[in-house]
Amino acid sequence: MKALQSSADSGTAFPGVVLAGGRSSRMGRNKALLPFGPESLVLRATRRLTPQVTAVAINANDRPPELEALGFSVFSDLDDSRSGPLAGILASLRYAGVASWSSSHVVTVAIDSPFFPTDLVARLAGAIDRPDRIAVAASSGGLHPVFGLWPLALADDLEHWLSSGRSLRLRDWLARHGATEVHFADHETGLGRLDPFFNVNTPADLVAAQHWLGALDP
Numbered sequence: 001m002k003a004l005q006s007s008a009d010s011g012t013a014f015p016g017v018v019l020a021g022g023r024s025s026r027m028g029r030n031k032a033l034l035p036f037g038p039e040s041l042v043l044r045a046t047r048r049l050t051p052q053v054t055a056v057a058i059n060a061n062d063r064p065p066e067l068e069a070l071g072f073s074v075f076s077d078l079d080d081s082r083s084g085p086l087a088g089i090l091a092s093l094r095y096a097g098v099a100s101w102s103s104s105h106v107v108t109v110a111i112d113s114p115f116f117p118t119d120l121v122a123r124l125a126g127a128i129d130r131p132d133r134i135a136v137a138a139s140s141g142g143l144h145p146v147f148g149l150w151p152l153a154l155a156d157d158l159e160h161w162l163s164s165g166r167s168l169r170l171r172d173w174l175a176r177h178g179a180t181e182v183h184f185a186d187h188e189t190g191l192g193r194l195d196p197f198f199n200v201n202t203p204a205d206l207v208a209a210q211h212w213l214g215a216l217d218p
């Protein structure tokens with residue numbers, strides 16, 4: 001069995017994927033390319049993730065030229081069913097093989113949580129001690145399982161789970177394996193406490209997020 005490839009001394013050693021494969025139906029337009037501060041949500045996510053991981057790729061099903069031109073590897077779900085985040089996690093586990101990422105796990109983050117913690121990966125990695133363990137993020141707002149550390153060894157299990165018509169709910173597949181939950185504190189801002197996993201789903205959420213952005217460090 002592969003050793004868990006992370007240590008406090010060498011820093012985290014996992015590749016990361018920005019999950020941007022959803023429909024953005026509540027927003028009404030592709031969330032990845034939404035302007036956010038001086039950049040876009042996808043650039044914000046990659047910029048926040050890059051210092052935490054060994055490589056970054058983007059998982060997307062809508063792939064306009066502006067997305068492809070960012071300089072990151074982009075890969076789609078295995079099929080076009082848009083069946084939810086589990087499809088993106090499976091695609092990420094499979095992409096790890098395509099990209100020859102030699103690690104025990106892949107990290108995923110959501111496209112639409114622009115304030116996710118800068119110590120996300122270190123904290124998730126520090127919470128598990130075996131290469132077959134899953135770690136997921138939690139906060140005052142509850143569990144955020146799209147932010148997780150996923151063992152590559154579970155790819156076949158997940159593919160079978162999805163292809164056999166089991167639940168598409170991420171939490172249902174998590175329950176099958178168990179996961180270590182890692183709690184993250186709110187950001188303290190001049191405007192009050194902000195859940196680091198604040199989620200931008202609607203145009204109103206985007207307005208609120210821009211407001212929070214002004215109250216936070218870069």
Ligand SMILES: Nc1nc2c(ncn2[C@@H]2O[C@H](COP(=O)(O)OP(=O)(O)OP(=O)(O)O)[C@@H](O)[C@H]2O)c(=O)[nH]1
Nearest residue numbers: 019020021022023024025026082083084088110111
């Ligand atoms: N790869 C992939 N990722 C998905 C899929 N559905 C949701 N996601 C991702 O999961 C995260 C949470 O998605 P949601 O905010 O719940 O859904 P959304 O599709 O982005 O937006 P809505 O259509 O408004 O629900 C985001 O990072 C999405 O890009 C999917 O079918 N495939």
Ligand SMILES: [Mg+2]
Nearest residue numbers: 112199200201
């Ligand atoms: Mg969302």
